[in-house]
Amino acid sequence: xxxxxxxxxxxxxxxxxxxxxxxxxxxxxxxxxxxxxxxxxxxxxxxxxxxxxxxxxxxxxxxxxxxxxxxxxxxxxxxxxxxxxxxxxxxxxxxxxxxxxxxxxxxxxxxxxxxxxxxxxxxxxxxxxxxxxxxxxxxxxxxxxxxxxxxxxxxxxxxxxxxxxxxxxxxxxxxxxxxxxxxxxxxxxxxxxxxxxxxxxxxxxxxxxxxxxxxxxxxxxxxxxxxxxxxxxxxxxxxxxxxxxxxxxxxxxxxxxxxxxxxxxxxxxxxxxxxxxxxxxxxxxxxxxxxxxxxxxxxxxxxxxxxxxxxxxxxxxxxxxxxxxxxxxxxxxxxxxxxxxxxxxxxxxxxxxxxxxxxxxxxxxxxxxxxxxxxxxxxxxxxxxxxxxxxxxxxxxxxxxxxxxxxxxxxxxxxxxxxxxxxxxxxxxxxxxxxx
Amino acid sequence: xxxxxxxxxxxxxxxxxxxxxxxxxxxxxxxxxxxxxxxxxxxxxxxxxxxxxxxxxxxxxxxxxxxxxxxxxxxxxxxxxxxxxxxxxxxxxxxxxxxxxxxxxxxxxxxxxxxxxxxxxxxxxxxxxxxxxxxxxxxxxxxxxxxxxxxxxxxxxxxxxxxxxxxxxxxxxxxxxxxxxxxxxxxxxxxxxxxxxxxxxxxxxxxxxxxxxxxxxxxxxxxxxxxxxxxxxxxxxxxxxxxxxxxxxxxxxxxxxxxxxxxxxxxxxxxxxxxxxxxxxxxxxxxxxxxxxxxxxxxxxxxxxxxxxxxxxxxxxxxxxxxxxxxxxxxxxxxxxxxxxxxxxxxxxxxxxxxxxxxxxxxxxxxxxxxxxxxxxxxxxxxxxxxxxxxxxxxxxxxxxxxxxxxxxxxxxxxxxxxxxxxxxxxxxxxxxxxx
Numbered sequence: 001x002x003x004x005x006x007x008x009x010x011x012x013x014x015x016x017x018x019x020x021x022x023x024x025x026x027x028x029x030x031x032x033x034x035x036x037x038x039x040x041x042x043x044x045x046x047x048x049x050x051x052x053x054x055x056x057x058x059x060x061x062x063x064x065x066x067x068x069x070x071x072x073x074x075x076x077x078x079x080x081x082x083x084x085x086x087x088x089x090x091x092x093x094x095x096x097x098x099x100x101x102x103x104x105x106x107x108x109x110x111x112x113x114x115x116x117x118x119x120x121x122x123x124x125x126x127x128x129x130x131x132x133x134x135x136x137x138x139x140x141x142x143x144x145x146x147x148x149x150x151x152x153x154x155x156x157x158x159x160x161x162x163x164x165x166x167x168x169x170x171x172x173x174x175x176x177x178x179x180x181x182x183x184x185x186x187x188x189x190x191x192x193x194x195x196x197x198x199x200x201x202x203x204x205x206x207x208x209x210x211x212x213x214x215x216x217x218x219x220x221x222x223x224x225x226x227x228x229x230x231x232x233x234x235x236x237x238x239x240x241x242x243x244x245x246x247x248x249x250x251x252x253x254x255x256x257x258x259x260x261x262x263x264x265x266x267x268x269x270x271x272x273x274x275x276x277x278x279x280x281x282x283x284x285x286x287x288x289x290x291x292x293x294x295x296x297x298x299x300x301x302x303x304x305x306x307x308x309x310x311x312x313x314x315x316x317x318x319x320x321x322x323x324x325x326x327x328x329x330x331x332x333x334x335x336x337x338x339x340x341x342x343x344x345x346x347x348x349x350x351x352x353x354x355x356x357x358x359x360x361x362x363x364x365x366x367x368x369x370x371x372x373x374x375x376x377x378x379x380x381x382x383x384x385x386x387x388x389x390x391x392x393x394x395x396x397x398x399x400x401x402x403x404x405x406x407x408x409x410x411x412x413x414x415x416x417x418x419x420x421x422x423x424x425x426x427x428x429x430x431x432x433x434x435x436x
Numbered sequence: 437x438x439x440x441x442x443x444x445x446x447x448x449x450x451x452x453x454x455x456x457x458x459x460x461x462x463x464x465x466x467x468x469x470x471x472x473x474x475x476x477x478x479x480x481x482x483x484x485x486x487x488x489x490x491x492x493x494x495x496x497x498x499x500x501x502x503x504x505x506x507x508x509x510x511x512x513x514x515x516x517x518x519x520x521x522x523x524x525x526x527x528x529x530x531x532x533x534x535x536x537x538x539x540x541x542x543x544x545x546x547x548x549x550x551x552x553x554x555x556x557x558x559x560x561x562x563x564x565x566x567x568x569x570x571x572x573x574x575x576x577x578x579x580x581x582x583x584x585x586x587x588x589x590x591x592x593x594x595x596x597x598x599x600x601x602x603x604x605x606x607x608x609x610x611x612x613x614x615x616x617x618x619x620x621x622x623x624x625x626x627x628x629x630x631x632x633x634x635x636x637x638x639x640x641x642x643x644x645x646x647x648x649x650x651x652x653x654x655x656x657x658x659x660x661x662x663x664x665x666x667x668x669x670x671x672x673x674x675x676x677x678x679x680x681x682x683x684x685x686x687x688x689x690x691x692x693x694x695x696x697x698x699x700x701x702x703x704x705x706x707x708x709x710x711x712x713x714x715x716x717x718x719x720x721x722x723x724x725x726x727x728x729x730x731x732x733x734x735x736x737x738x739x740x741x742x743x744x745x746x747x748x749x750x751x752x753x754x755x756x757x758x759x760x761x762x763x764x765x766x767x768x769x770x771x772x773x774x775x776x777x778x779x780x781x782x783x784x785x786x787x788x789x790x791x792x793x794x795x796x797x798x799x800x801x802x803x804x805x806x807x808x809x810x811x812x813x814x815x816x817x818x819x820x821x822x823x824x825x826x827x828x829x830x831x832x833x834x835x836x837x838x839x840x841x842x843x844x845x846x847x848x849x850x851x852x853x854x855x856x857x858x859x860x861x862x863x864x865x866x867x868x869x870x871x872x
Binding site for chain 2: 351
């Protein structure tokens with residue numbers, strides 16, 4: 001089984017006007033669908049970040065994958081990353097960079113896309129689901145969280161590609177409760193994450209309280225302002241939400257830097273508030289993990305096969321977190337069903353996974369889905385490992401072609417949430433940290 | 437592919453009168469050969485510790501493996517170990533217990549034997565070497581070290597099973613140099629390890645100096661007294677061998693406990709002696725690794741698929757050591773070709789491996805080897821990954837039967853180096869730590 005072809009499909013998918021501390025989502029999110037075709041006619045697929053940068057990274061790796069055996073992943077990693085080993089990695093903070101646009105993890109992202117497609121190939125060749133190829137499933141289904149955003153009215157896309165707005169404008173606690181009820185009714189999620197750092201902290205505190213009021217303590221709550229707050233504000237929110245973020249919830253990247261997070265943690269603990277801090281901004285590579293643990297800055301690491309360097313690296317991260325006594329959750333970006341299945345497989349094969357995974361999947365629509373059979377089904381907030389080889393999904397090439405057409409129609413080639421804010425909300429908007 | 441049969445072959449193999457701080461090797465070492473047979477007629481093999489304890493552990497796991505899919509290794513681990521996850525593990529020091537006889541790592545040892553045989557099955561099913569099944573090789577051949585022992589005259593075995601003594605008595609620096617020259621001439625090893633803790637420390641220092649004198653600085657030297665020394669003696673040896681253990685060598689388990697090792701390290705560093713300390717006694721499970729790093733007690737961890745919980749756990753350990761800035765080497769016990777190939781495959785698939793691996797292989801003979809085609813070949817001290825599926829070796833069932841016969845003939849069912857010392861060297865011998 002030798003890889004004879006690498007096909008890259010840059011696509012655009014409708015994305016609603018979601019807000020975060022980075023700014024505003026554009027009407028389309030960019031993704032890249034990757035296909036590896038072997039000499040014996042198998043096709044392995046994956047999905048990764050979109051736009052010019054990720055595409056160029058994959059193009060540059062073409063010579064490393066064509067003519068190669070998909071089992072030779074350790075060598076592929078070395079050749080793509082230029083590193084002699086699987087890499088502890090250096091500093092690659094995402095404080096100022098949206099995921100997928102950080103040049104410091106480009107090699108990890110490129111490798112991950114090729115690794116996942118290779119594992120899909122291997123799974124198909126041996127007739128086993130990917131989770132079983134990489135060590136065997138620890139669970140048959142993987143729980144995801146309801147990932148709530150403050151948003152403007154209107155669905156994703158524009159013109160012919162405009163999508164229905166099922167959620168409407170969500171810029172108040174009441175609207176967020178409505179949004180959450182809608183999403184939970186549809187998907188059955190059992191944990192709730194609010195993307196914060198958008199409204200003033202008091203309103204966000206009120207939002208979390210309203211969610212607790214509505215859903216009760218059986219739905220763990222997490223809030224992620226992506227570093228929008230100062231240490232002082234983080235402490236104020238931490239104190240205010242002492243009860244609401246307890247019992248399986250967490251406070252994610254309240255402020256920037258491990259030092260800031262450590263200060264928040266130290267102060268809260270001294271006050272008897274043990275709300276754990278999570279991170280995918282201050283902790284984005286292996287070298288960050290022991291550093292974060294040493295400072296007690298972070299108690300929960302957010303994994304993600306897309307930028308942590310693929311599935312086996314996420315498994316290694318899972319074990320590292322277990323050894324260091326840290327929790328493990330999973331980060332997400334706007335994505336379709338191929339990424340969802342990759343996340344599901346690696347989560348299934350990572351025994352130490354202590355929270356439901358994030359997913360943006362509810363924010364995308366059937367009109368843009370590229371897997372055959374339409375949208376992946378959730379049951380009680382979880383996705384089940386399909387009884388099929390590989391990732392268990394195949395590409396609908398008509399849908400991929402439509403995604404490519406959308407990509408050709410739009411003018412931008414990288415995610416820029418700040419520019420969108422200036423265009424649609426405030427011509428002078430800049431990302432300032434801390435904002436509050 | 438379902439496992440329908442587990443076959444366990446307890447065997448005995450001739451073992452020369454090798455000395456260590458644990459005592460004296462008996463004339464026979466005990467091993468267990470494991471076979472897993474699938475419904476579609478494949479057989480996967482592994483080799484592990486021998487005698488009643490390991491055999492009982494494997495027997496107890498029979499119900500966990502029969503009727504199961506060999507890909508479902510995460511579940512097998514959970515079922516064998518009773519742990520919910522892959523396990524950080526608790527304290528399981530080997531200060532007072534010889535490897536294979538520590539009840540605290542029995543679950544890890546049992547799982548490892550079943551995992552390795554399962555990976556051999558998977559490799560055979562997919563037509564790939566095991567190293568490529570578990571992530572792909574980082575190297576095509578794996579270097580081993582010349583593992584020198586002080587020993588009494590006489591080869592292994594007794595009666596019809598007595599083996600030729602190619603090395604004779606080795607209880608002086610001069611004899612050790614001769615032994616090393618013989619072994620290097622035969623195998624081509626490029627790194628040298630001396631099992632110490634046997635003669636008085638001054639004689640062992642003189643032995644290392646004689647080896648450096650003979651082989652020069654291009655052959656890194658390591659010495660392992662298995663905790664026989666006090667902190668003071670460890671410091672004395674560390675100072676005396678400052679030059680000889682530099683340049684890729686190390687001092688392994690000079691004294692007992694992480695605290696003792698930390699004290700040795702701290703004192704030597706303050707004197708400008710940066711000889712790294714290695715361990716497979718104070719560090720035997722994942723929980724020990726960050727503890728050792730935090731104290732700077734250990735800079736090099738000795739892995740071993742047999743007791744660290746199998747191949748994927750060794751890969752995880754390799755990554756953990758890389759992330760924590762620690763080196764990785766590999767521990768060995770008296771073993772045959774099946775174990776040697778398992779060690780070779782996992783070493784090949786562990787990018788962060790910073791030293792040649794230990795092996796006792798030169799101390800066993802062709803008469804006891806159980807793999808077809810006879811003894812595994814070394815070239816320049818390295819074993820090459822065979823271009824064959826699975827581990828790349830098959831059982832010679834006549835040889836296995838002879839090993840079983842030897843096992844039946846001997847009276848003991850566990851390793852007891854202290855009893856051997858009392859029987860053959862000193863009727864009052866006891867293992868006292870520290871001895872010097």
